[in-house]
Amino acid sequence: MKNNIVLSGNNIVKTFGFGTNAVTAVNHVDFSFREKEIISIVGESGSGKTTLANIMLGLLKNKKGTINFMGEPRNLKGHSRRKAYWKKVQAIFQDPFSSFNQFSRVEKILIDCLKLRGLKLTPAHTIDKLKEACNFVNLKFEEMQNKYPFELSGGQRQRLMIARIAMLKPKILIADEPTSMIDACSRATILEMLLKLRDENNMTIVFITHDLGLAYYVSDTIYIMEKGNIVEKGPAQEIILHPKCEYTKRLLADVPKLHNEIVS
């Protein structure tokens, strides 16, 4: 691994549709993420940020470009290779309500993680692991165990999603708008947990968000995305306090702030 780069992409292009109807969602994008780095990809809806996230995650195929994972070209041909990749690269999605299969108990989603990690555990040991993960996210396993997703609040569901990550301990976590559908208070809790996970497991976290404040607060590096293009990238301090690109400036101007000083 060169310079601790865990995931990088070169010239990534993704188009949807054919011929004249083709829409370029991701347009010649480069990225590279270091170990333990926190990155935010900021853009408005329709900027292609979720498409890019799904390409990183291996759920969508890029049309052009190469992706390197842990210093080697990424190969996702075949189910076993994909499974191995997803052991290392995981995700949290935006909508805590649709992230669960409403027909199965919430513990199933956690037990599946243990299976993915390939751990063969005794039932007692499994319960221990589940308890540990629930404790990490401040949920009581005994209360959660037999519940169905519709009995939980949005914040609780999203915390279970984090418990899932805590069990999987991936190298890279792609968090697609993890806090956009929950209130400000739960947001603080969830961010705190994610940061703790990062510190404990040397995890790289990629936040996909439209919230510049969140991007500034959590990340080391910010990528600003507009209509499929990365228009600006750099250290969080630089981007937020001294933006160079017009688009970034406009976005920053539109965010409601507490103090009315103009950021230059």
Add this chain to the structure above:
Amino acid sequence: MKTNIIILLKSPKFIIGLLIIMIITGFILSYPIINKASPIEMVGMSFEEPSSKHILGTDNFGADVLLKLAYGTRTSVYIGLLAGIFATILGLIIGLFSGYLGGIIDNILNSLTNIFIVIPPIIVLILISVSLEKRSTLIIAIIIGVTSWPWTARAIRAQTSSLRHRDHVNIAKISGYTTPKIILFEILPYIASYVFMAFIIQTAAGILSEAAISMLGLAPENSITLGLMLNWALAFDAINVEAWWAFLPPTAIITFLTLSLYLMNAGMDEIFNPKIRS
């Protein structure tokens, strides 16, 4: 689930449908036990009027109409159910794969479905039935099933393709589920109620199709069906001799069977389709 069943039992449409079905089932199960005679046995003159001995009179062969009705309904329901099962399974498999996999496979399966939709099934039914050397009830049921799956396939494809982009499907994918497992556990439960409703509709349609082709003289061999009863009644001019008991009862049973199945379906629709839930 439990609450759904309770709500279902409060729906008048569903209850009425269920009641009719239960009465008909009770009749076809119990009457042959009471009247142990063979349904093709001659018990009187042809077209005898209803009397205390033969409650619905006799048909052109002099057989007891009520007894024949019991056996005929039995075969018709059997064919309808089998056809419903075939159509639903075919439609389900094609719809699920088409909707879930997307891309080129979806295009191919979808065009196939559309081709089948534009061919009038009754013509295919007649052509296949005529060309067959042997027509057993099973074969007739399969033919009906094979010609009526496209609507199910189309509806299930639409539902599946909207489900496959849901986050829980993505979570299952990155949890290492294989495609069949995702379809089975992440997609199927969401459309199960819909599939069941489609099955009911297909069964009703199957009963009607059987009646139609049997009436045209293409009934399964060595059997009694409601359609066949109508066919004989027509052939022996029951209408002109005013022997209403030979053709009205089978017509009524067909009507009530399909009506009750549609009623049940409508009742369930109110429960499972949140858009029209009151």
Add this chain to the structure above:
Amino acid sequence: MNKLLLNVSELTTYYKTRLNEKIYAVDRVTFALESGKIIGIAGESGCGKSTLALSLMGFYFPPLYYNSGSILINDIDIMKIKYASLRKLFLGKEIAYIPQSAMNALNPTKKIFKFIRDIMKGHDHKLPTSKIKDIAINRFRTLNLPERVLYSFPNELSGGMKQRVVIAISTILNPKILIADEPTSALDVSSQRIVLDLLKDLMNKNFVQSIIFITHELPILKSISTDIMIMYAGEIIEKGKVNDVIFDPIHPYSKALMGAIIVPEYGMKNQKLTAIQGTPPNLKNKLTGCRFAKRCKYVIPECTKTDIQDKYFKTRPYKCIFDYTKLKEINKYEK
């Protein structure tokens, strides 16, 4: 100069569950709204903000029920009049309500103009369509909304545009009070800004005289509202001018809320977010005393012994067992 538009006192409403339990989602809420004010209601999800907004309309349908209290508009208690006259005389004209995600509730088979026509005809069926068209075009022009939108179907519009259209439609009768429940939460930063500007524009042009704005994002309230009420577990626990509440919160809960704000501003990076541990109480159970006690850092045994009455610091009411100076002292000590 500031006219009293709405006077709510001791309003209590509840939800009835399937098991016939009563959940008091709005509990003895008292406040007044004057013209020219934009009151923001903030709090966690599940604290009763949306229920309060719904309750203010005086229009109840299961599972929400009215328990007690009064809502005075023009000195008339709208809880004491018939639904038919409430609908005819008040809803839309005096008070208008934009529910959460209203923009997704527009019937996709109707053109935007039809919604406006239906509303106006609903209140005055003799109004000719050509007149309505004039009014609609005029209003859209004044609010800088493109005229072509009137002839579009809802699904042809972007999210931000839909939300603006919804606001324009619901204020077409010039209601004195506009209640907007999370009108910006599903929108992008720039659409959010445009919607906020539209709301301010409505106030400036006197199409509405006051707004009740519900959100959990305090920076949004900072940029639009004049006053803030903080809600917790069905009660209003603090009320005050926007800057007072945001920069000098009194109640420990308000303080915790302010600690969870994230904005892209200098200094944010090194700040530590405060997350409130635990979950809001279950309102099925009868609660005595302070409802925040279980999660409060400063809790003392007396907190849950008797009901806490409103205290005042200058003109700012708050519900805490400690008084203002004591709370400030504890804070200083903590730092």
